[in-house]
Amino acid sequence: MGWPRTSGASGAASAGSDVPRHPRQASSVADVRIGLAALALIVAAPAGALAADMPDLLRGSYTPSYSRWDGFYAGGHFGASAMATNFGDATRDEVAFILRNTTLEDQFSPSNWTVLGSSSTSSMQYGGFVGYNWQWDQLVLGLDLGYSHMSSMTSSANESLGRIVTTTDHIQHDVTITAQSSIKLIDYAALRGRAGYAFGQFLPYATLGFAVGRFNYSNTVALSDAQTDVTTPPGTFLGTFVDSASDARDNTFQMGFVGGLGMDMQLTPRLFLRGEWELIDFWKVGGILTTMNTARVGLGGRF
Numbered sequence: 001m002g003w004p005r006t007s008g009a010s011g012a013a014s015a016g017s018d019v020p021r022h023p024r025q026a027s028s029v030a031d032v033r034i035g036l037a038a039l040a041l042i043v044a045a046p047a048g049a050l051a052a053d054m055p056d057l058l059r060g061s062y063t064p065s066y067s068r069w070d071g072f073y074a075g076g077h078f079g080a081s082a083m084a085t086n087f088g089d090a091t092r093d094e095v096a097f098i099l100r101n102t103t104l105e106d107q108f109s110p111s112n113w114t115v116l117g118s119s120s121t122s123s124m125q126y127g128g129f130v131g132y133n134w135q136w137d138q139l140v141l142g143l144d145l146g147y148s149h150m151s152s153m154t155s156s157a158n159e160s161l162g163r164i165v166t167t168t169d170h171i172q173h174d175v176t177i178t179a180q181s182s183i184k185l186i187d188y189a190a191l192r193g194r195a196g197y198a199f200g201q202f203l204p205y206a207t208l209g210f211a212v213g214r215f216n217y218s219n220t221v222a223l224s225d226a227q228t229d230v231t232t233p234p235g236t237f238l239g240t241f242v243d244s245a246s247d248a249r250d251n252t253f254q255m256g257f258v259g260g261l262g263m264d265m266q267l268t269p270r271l272f273l274r275g276e277w278e279l280i281d282f283w284k285v286g287g288i289l290t291t292m293n294t295a296r297v298g299l300g301g302r303f
Helices: 007-016 023-053 092-098 103-108
Strands: 071-086 118-136 139-166 171-197 202-229 236-266 271-285 288-302
Touching: 071 139, 071 271, 092 202, 092 236, 103 139, 103 171, 118 171, 118 288, 139 202, 139 288, 171 236, 171 271, 171 288, 202 271, 202 288
Parallel strands: none
Antiparallel strands: 071 118, 071 288, 118 139, 139 171, 171 202, 202 236, 236 271, 271 288
């Protein structure tokens, strides 16, 4: 007795029960699968932690810890300058011209007497700069061309010097030299090489190059020579020789050496802030030596 079964249902049941599985065997297979999964987790966890602790360079996702500075850039700057001026040789040519072909100049060289001293002055400045950088990793080399206009950079000196000398022809000379000199730096341009080392968003650098300044200057000399023949005491007064000479020029260009230190700070990938100190030692202008120190800040862009 029982429910009637069709042959199809019986065949399907028979086919599904060809290999009977013991309950303990099924449980063992499941245990092996669970064990392999646990082992994989145990092995993978330390590996992942180790990878997390590795430097970016070894993980293959290293990002440089410095900014890019290569390419063209331009900007503007402003600052303050202090100029030291030496007028010691300012009167040499004028005195030499007045006393040309004289025994006094030949024997005592009044043209080499230092009549004027030194002075200093200061001025604000403003201008702009353009340049180009080449970069190899953190090393940055570049060329920088800058222009600066001075607000009012003028220095002057006014002095007198007197000496009494006797030449070999027994003529006593009571010489008085009165001199005035002034110089004004209008503006200048500087072509500088730059060498820097990039780290983070900063680029400290040193500069070295040449500058060309535009000057106005004026030198004026008045010389008096009271002459006495001292061959026989108390001497015979011969008279006073008086003459003057001057030299003045505007828009005179002169070169000089320039060097300095500075730092650029990147604000955005294309915008940077600049701060620098600069020293320029100009060659003589009308016998006048000038040396200028400048501190300034600027804002520039890369493109």
